[in-house]
Amino acid sequence: MNDEWRLPGFTEIEQLGTGTFGRVVLARQENTGHVVAIKYLFSRFAAEPAYLDAFRQEALALHRVVSPHVVKLYEFFETPQGAAIVMEAINGVSLRSVLQADGALEPEAALAVLKGSLLGLAAAHSVNVVHRDYKPGNVLVADTGESKLVDFGTAVLAGERGPSVGTPAYMAPEQWSGGQATPATDVYAATCVFFQCVAGHRPYQADDTEVLRTLHEHAPIPFGEVPQPVHEIVALGMAKDPSKRPVDALMFVAELERVARAGYGEDWERKGWSRLAKATGLLVAVTPLALLGAGTAAAPGVAAAGTGAVAASTGGIAAGLKVAIGVVAATAAVVGSVVVFSDASTPPPSPPTSQQAVALKVAMKTRTGTVPGTNLPYRGDFPEVTGSPDQIWLKRVNDALTAPIDEWNRKTGPGAAKLEPERGPYALLTKAEVRSQNERYLSVRYTHDLENKPHPTWSYGRATVTIDLKEGRALTPAELFAPGAFSDDGLGKLAERIWPDQEQCGPVNAPFPYRPLKAADLTDDRKVWLAFTPAAVEITASLTDLGFSTACGVQDYTLPYDKVADLLNPDLVAGVTGGKPLKGTAPAQGFIDVPVGALTLHLPPDWSVRAQGLEKVLVAPGCPDPKKYFNCKYVLVTDNTKESAEQPTYRPGGFYRRSAGGRACNAAGRKDLRQEGDAARTTSATAPVGGATATYEEWTVQCVPRGQSGGAGEISVTQRIWFLAEKQIVVMDEWRTPGVDELLRSATVG
Template identity: 85%
Template sequence: MEHSRSRQDSGRGTVALTDEWRLPGFTELEQLGEGTFGRVVLARQDNTGHLVAIKYLFSRFAADPAYLTAFRQEALALHRVSSTHVVRLYEFFETPQGAAIVMEAINGVSLRAVLQAEGALEPEAALAVLKGSLLGLAAAHSVGVVHRDYKPGNVLVADTGESKLVDFGTAVLAGELGPAVGTPAYMAPEQWAGGQATPATDVYAATCVFFQCVAGHRPYQADDTEVLRTLHEHAPIPFGEAPGPVHEIVALGMAKDPSKRPVDALRFVGELERVARAGYGEDWERKGWSRLAKATGLLAAVTPLALLGAGTAAAPGVAAGTGAVAASTGGIAAGLKIAIGVVAATAAVVGSVVVFSDASTPPESPPTTQQAVALKVDMKNRTGTVPGTNLAYTGDYPEVAGSTDQAWLKRVNDALTAPIDEWNRKTGPGAAKLEPERGPYTLITKAEVRTQNERYLSVRYSHDLANKPHPTWSYGRATVTIDLKEGKALTPAELFAPGKFTDDGLRILSERIWPDREQCGPVSTTFPYRPIKAADLTDERKVWLAFTPAAVEVTVNMTDLGFSTACAVQDYSLPYDKVAELLNPDLVAGMTGGKPLKPTSAAPPAQGLTDVTVGALTLHLPPGWTAVPQGLEKVIVDSSCPDPKKYFNCRYFLVTDNTKESAEQPTYRPGELYRRSAGGRACNAAGRKDLRQEGDATKTISTTAPIGTATATYEEWIVNCVPRGQTGGSGEAQVTQRIWFVADRQIVVMDEWRTPGVDELLRTATVS
């Protein structure tokens, strides 16, 4: 056993070292950090000269099975996860004297150090860091690994223009105070409650860190751990303190209910990219990394690898100064004697055993489905020219890799790129005829992963056209659901239970989607009720189904179904318990993990009351109150209105299910005015139908208020009313908007009339 001793660390102070076992064959160059249970060092492999980071478990814990098991599990997690956004494992050694994880050494600095130096980051920079580390989480989630301790100290900002995730065992090794797993400042409500960690748990922590990056402080702050727990479990999501364009990301990722968050990191990446493009432009990521380079430059110059002339360094796992572990010089596995499983000591490493390495198989039983370990799903982009035309196209699609069966891979990936080809083939010739007078056009396809697990991959695609004739026009959709066990895309008929893919079965589905039969306004000769038919899912597709772990998502092209263009393309989400008897039972079980379906049906209304349900909200209306459909929302008209069908001159309020949108009725953006109409809302409440709510606006109140058992953010805005076509300025009249928003359930309530009784109706409402 080698003996360590105190030494003077030039410019860094004295590092107190105790008697500790060191891995033979390596020369320690720098201690990067130390925690209660372990330390991380920068070292050089003697026979190759390669630089590595070595994480040691202190020798005094080498005989403790609990600490050894936790340390080994961290190495196993790193072994399973393969991604350029995760620090790479080279070797894991275990001996009677101690244990060590040998990893790549990353040229970069920790996000924690960056935030300590900068306070806050510009939104594009924070989004860029978040995206890279989320891709690292996605790689972990794809093989069943949940990080459980995402925090700034575990994210490295590398000099290669990417961020990396490190330390899959920090909660144990670093000796953090608080609960056994996780860091209290970033722990999801289900972690505090002792629930099972899921990928959605990592999404919550990542969003908390993102909030800290843009706001300059943690989302919830308290010295007492129990107070902090209460805040994470019950306090409103502070999305209003973040820049406006990223409110949606914060509200979505920090939802209290894990089922309301993106199901995993890959799904969250899709949401992030959509919001980033909308808020900061197509080149947001380039701008973000450019700004990060400025923020990290001085820090990188004083890290150990920089001082050694090899770039910069960062140390995973244990906090220390500006460093964080890691980065790769490569080739380490070739320089070590590799052994599979637990073997006897070698001459080179006296008294030690090698448990496993990068080239070996971990000593545990593999999952029953080989694909669950091997498969990786990455989002790709394809660009080119539509065949037979001069039109450009760009298409996003998921690509599956990792199988040795090339025929299997081709079937799956051909199915995942088919929506791009179908959109180009369907739209390209017609768009080409309009050029150059109406163009130039670019055909666009965006993809979103709705579910990714060991059995199924469900993807939803949205098609669009750059420079389209009318900015509010929306185009078709597509969905692909892959059975990864069979290696094939499921046909529409295979999505349904036996005997249910019929016009009768689709009629029942239609009744679940539109219980009031109002598909695009009140039923009339203009808007007759048209149930979906089986042919609508097969011939000239008008209806598509995608699947999440909680619900089936139904997309309907209302225009192709026979309605006006204003009805556009509409999306609906139906919990599985409402439609389970219609769907393929194996598919539902695979999507939900075989968990029992939780009923969502509401109790019968109380005597004398009329129940009106919009999304997750059910209002119990007293006699005289009326609910009038208005596109995708409900207008709740005060009982004093003489003619509820002509409610525009009466007092009323609006209730919106924010999960639904169309070109004419975009979603509400948290922390902003309510603009459910793409053409601008009229100033009815001010008695000026000729004016629009497009003038200057001032938020006068920001607090919380109850809606049933939920807590909503509550805001009041003074909005200036200006002539149509004018934006900004002080108008000829004003209205006061009152807005309630329950982020977890995506419920929006808006009142501009100070309608009497609204507060009581919301207090007594039911939120499912």
């Protein structure tokens, strides 16, 4: 490997490993003495866009995922000669090495390792990243008593489809067929590794890959080969159907802790790490870092790419990604363009005169041509983004910005080509307007039309595209909304705010009754679009496509953010508004602190709080008698570490019962019925609670007569559930209580 490019400013100490596409080395930064790990892409792949883009995506995934259970990204360098990821160096050993040495682990030790790496996966899942290659070699057991997740080389955004990649021994059934990558895919792989830790062998073993695929897809789950207390963990995490597994790693952690406490006692984790230390002690003692006496490396200081080169960080690690793009001085060891991603605790110093920063530019362009398969001309406006040296990134962004033109042509062209020729000549038109633009977001609204259309009053479809410029991609309709809000219920609330008097097209008593919006209106044959300005969200609805008269056409509505902020993605709103306070969102004065375990809710003065056994009942404003709150809107908050015979603990992955005798259907106005019928989960997501991330679920529970278990009822209730797994705090709302989301966002988590 002597001909391989090396990052200037670093001295290699030892090669830690090689693969098909690159190598990992331990290195010391020359001007600071800090020890780091550097992952190099082999130079022969530096000119291959596909390999380079995959390597770059690994660095971006590492940047997005911030957790003490994920190896830290320090810097990413990209040059014509090669590319390198500079990472935290961990004084520890891979779980693969531990298993090779010991064969198997005691259950408590295996649970402790699994919990730490699951928390790393949970951090990835919280930012929509799926790892796709969880295996023993990608879990490091550190001498600090924690496990860390490494190697995001195959990571993708949740929901993406792709080729079957991963390690066959741990691949989920849906992964073999190139199905959607979801957090549940990682849960399956983590469970397979856990099985191997306690059983001493992989759950399915075969020399032939196709045989292994058949086993993963169809063979019974071998949970009987692990100790009885962890049967449930293996059966749950290795379910063939991804919808039957915990929806993400955070929910799986909650199940793991419940099972571990029940099977191995409250101090299971301490015992686990103590026993693991015995298994790893000798291995860690002879790692390169231990022999150097370096311990876990600190963040590098100034990363220099040769004399007069880019200085991209000044020491430490920060949450934000700094991007420097420039040209290195002629005396530098690296000549040509250099891209540096750097996590730095302070902003980088002013760049040298030889480095000229490149800013993104947006300019309106017009594209013309003929609709494929017809003689019909088209003319479409679109904003074009330039200024990035990353051609793949630019293509992805600009393809998204021109997609509305292509969709309009494809959808309308064949029909328009058949119109009466005497009314022509016809042409398909698309106009574009930039509604907001800053360093993070670009939101564009498109208006479609037909030149010489048959009737001058006819209006046609619209489209919107909102680009996340940091990630270089268009946001999906679901990503425009707050967690849990992209649902029929959430869109119904949006409709209530657009049409508070329910007059969508004419009076309420018109031939067209009020129709709440649904999530499918933004995904299947689009009928509703959202664009974002610095002051308001703009909603466009094709009332004709929603089932109203053709005379209703396409209508535009504008809502200030303070009217809809609870329904929208908070990061998006903060990004397009520049983080300015929204009108009407300041907290009320004189609030009351309500502590529940590690959670403290800051309750506005017009709310009240009551005790109901182990639950705190938060009664919403407007209740005539808060002491008799059963017919009022209220929220239940409980510490899941406590239980009694009458109030057993909440079980994550199911609806909220926490009552030995069943709960009455108060929210449905039926105290005579109990929430003991069939239950179905309709929403799975994450949501902010204080500064933490909670799992968020919605369940529809059938109300049945007392004594009946299961089955359909004549009425149902819908539960909204927030669960902080690490703190074991549960919040449940059955009334769609106004203000709950903001109440939870403003809470404090200790």
